[in-house]
Amino acid sequence: MFVTLHGAANEVTGSCYLIETGNARLLVDCGMFQGSKHLERLNFIPASIKPKELDAVVLTHGHLDHCGRLPLLVRNGFQRKIYGTDATLDIARLILTDAAKIQVDDTDRENRKRAKAGQQAVKPLFNLSDVERVFKLFSPQKYNKWFPVAPETSVELVEAGHILGSSSVIIVAGQNGGKRRLVFSGDLGQWDIPLNRDPAEIDRADAVFMESTYGGRNHPAYEETVTELRNCINEAIENKGKILVPTFAVGRTQQLLFHLFDLFRKGELKRIPVYLDSPMALAATQIYSRHTELLDEDAKDFFSGDNIYHYLPNLKLCTTALESQALNDVEGPCLIMAGAGMCDAGRILHHLRHNLGLPNTLVLIVGYQAKESFGRRLIDGANPVKIMGQTVFVRAKIKSVQGFSAHAGQTDLLRWLEPLARHKTKLFLTHGEPHQLNELRFKVEESFQVKAEVPSIGDVIEL
Numbered sequence: 001m002f003v004t005l006h007g008a009a010n011e012v013t014g015s016c017y018l019i020e021t022g023n024a025r026l027l028v029d030c031g032m033f034q035g036s037k038h039l040e041r042l043n044f045i046p047a048s049i050k051p052k053e054l055d056a057v058v059l060t061h062g063h064l065d066h067c068g069r070l071p072l073l074v075r076n077g078f079q080r081k082i083y084g085t086d087a088t089l090d091i092a093r094l095i096l097t098d099a100a101k102i103q104v105d106d107t108d109r110e111n112r113k114r115a116k117a118g119q120q121a122v123k124p125l126f127n128l129s130d131v132e133r134v135f136k137l138f139s140p141q142k143y144n145k146w147f148p149v150a151p152e153t154s155v156e157l158v159e160a161g162h163i164l165g166s167s168s169v170i171i172v173a174g175q176n177g178g179k180r181r182l183v184f185s186g187d188l189g190q191w192d193i194p195l196n197r198d199p200a201e202i203d204r205a206d207a208v209f210m211e212s213t214y215g216g217r218n219h220p221a222y223e224e225t226v227t228e229l230r231n232c233i234n235e236a237i238e239n240k241g242k243i244l245v246p247t248f249a250v251g252r253t254q255q256l257l258f259h260l261f262d263l264f265r266k267g268e269l270k271r272i273p274v275y276l277d278s279p280m281a282l283a284a285t286q287i288y289s290r291h292t293e294l295l296d297e298d299a300k301d302f303f304s305g306d307n308i309y310h311y312l313p314n315l316k317l318c319t320t321a322l323e324s325q326a327l328n329d330v331e332g333p334c335l336i337m338a339g340a341g342m343c344d345a346g347r348i349l350h351h352l353r354h355n356l357g358l359p360n361t362l363v364l365i366v367g368y369q370a371k372e373s374f375g376r377r378l379i380d381g382a383n384p385v386k387i388m389g390q391t392v393f394v395r396a397k398i399k400s401v402q403g404f405s406a407h408a409g410q411t412d413l414l415r416w417l418e419p420l421a422r423h424k425t426k427l428f429l430t431h432g433e434p435h436q437l438n439e440l441r442f443k444v445e446e447s448f449q450v451k452a453e454v455p456s457i458g459d460v461i462e463l
């Protein structure tokens with residue numbers, strides 16, 4: 001049996017494993033590389049994957065770096081089933097549709113420039129009809145229930161606690177009369193945080209491929225993170241300013257809505273108007289409402305039916321661009337959640353352009369900001385900044401609250417691994433920057449006396 005890494009090796013995006021047994025060929029994830037031009041050049045389907053000969057694809061969850069190359073796979077001839085939990089496939093639909101629109105818009109813009117310069121037009125990586133062909137292959141599966149994906153090959157999806165629907169993938173495949181059991185962690189979440197259930201315990205495997213995003217460190221304590229959020233918002237309310245929260249549509253938005261509700265309910269925050277200025281975040285919230293059975297007990301009631309609007313009567317939705325622009329005339333204090341999460345595109349840009357120059361504005365950053373993103377530059381104190389062609393002198397307060405991560409920190413990663421390590425599994429660390437991988441490798445070897453390998457992209461592992 002062979003496992004080939006076609007992404008997320010020594011870095012965090014492009015997750016894609018090819019598993020080949022004597023009887024079956026399948027992919028676990030088929031994600032997009034993101035973060036730099038250099039990485040984006042890797043967004044193709046390597047010939048060795050042979051899409052026409054694949055038996056199946058299994059998705060761990062719906063983030064783009066785990067499903068974003070599916071349209072390319074289908075265009076290259078893959079026509080079998082794509083498995084995932086029901087919620088994962090709902091989220092993948094939302095995220096791939098959005099990605100297709102961005103691809104087409106970006107390419108149109110680029111081609112207008114190229115036309116002026118007399119250069120040849122370029123094509124988008126994929127478009128809406130490509131993603132529609134992907135959706136036709138979706139086959140939703142239940143958690144904790146084995147299903148066959150190829151001859152002598154079965155899969156079980158178990159809770160990974162990362163985002164709604166996220167799963168670790170267990171594969172049992174027949175080989176030479178025996179059976180091999182492989183575990184792919186997928187992205188793992190933190191234990192004991194609101195909304196997501198805790199990652200499931202997996203106790204046995206012949207080989208484990210484990211994510212290592214935060215392998216080298218722990219997050220701040222979750223309660224402290226919520227307290228910090230509350231204190232920042234209260235200060236901005238006193239200053240009667242606008243609170244701009246660049247938000248990721250799936251996961252972070254719902255987490256924040258839940259905490260705002262909880263803080264309002266306890267009387268720890270004044271009920272200021274909250275604007276959800278993101279149709280995509282609204283659509284993602286509706287997916288959460290459709291799958292409340294997957295949420296932890298606290299969140300179930302909040303996301304059921306229309307409860308969110310009863311519990312948050314001060315929540316206002318901005319679906320149209322006009323409604324979004326109208327927020328420019330709204331007086332503070334108020335809180336505006338808008339995408340994109342790293343401030344590189346989307347409606348957050350016009351809010352920043354209008355409000356960064358005001359000293360009573362608070363830009364509250366609650367998500368990961370990549371190195372070259374606009375959000376990262378704001379945190380690093382860039383001033384003045386250029387937004388939508390306009391130079392703005394930053395007088396607003398920029399505050400980054402860390403700790404809401406959807407990823408397990410080092411202690412939680414070790415907690416997940418412990419039962420597997422007890423059985424001396426073969427361990428491969430993936431989905432992490434080199435220093436995170438190395439620190440986790442050291443910690444794993446020290447804690448469990450299990451040797452961990454850190455494979456590179458393109459490596460073929462024989463098991």
Ligand SMILES: [Zn+2]
Pocket residue numbers: 061063162187
């Ligand atoms: Zn993820």
